[in-house]
Amino acid sequence: MTFNGTWKVDRNDNYEKFMEQMGVNLVKRKLAAHDNLQITVQQTGDSFHVKETSAFRTLEIDFTSGVTFEYSLADGTEVKGSWTLEGETLKGSFTRKDNGKVLTTTRTVQGDELTQSYNYEGVDAKRFYKRS
Secondary structure: OOOOEEEEEEEEEOHHHHHHHHOOOHHHHHHHOOOOOEEEEEEEOOEEEEEEEOOOOEEEEEEEOOOOEEEEOOOOOEEEEEEEEEOOEEEEEEEEOOOOOEEEEEEEEEOOEEEEEEEEOOEEEEEEEEEO
């Protein structure tokens, strides 16, 4: 399965601006930019188990492609939505519970790099992970 493995954040592109657009305060933005996030993905067909480990929290989630679930972002923002596996791309669409606005995200893998792209209210960002 394409996404299986452990991935450690390597670099960010426009991530702080994205977090600002999301309403994350300055202190949390500075911390998140250096969170050393590591994600471990275990994919079995359309089902996924993801463990997120950072300097601030460890969280495990299970989801199935196309099935809606609730999730709390690292800054505490509550969202509801789903990931959908389309070929070799995971596409996520999550609606914030506090304001009803939509966060979209995709995950793709090329070689030993996983790219997670985000869009919120017209601001795009990317986080790049290396397989560890």
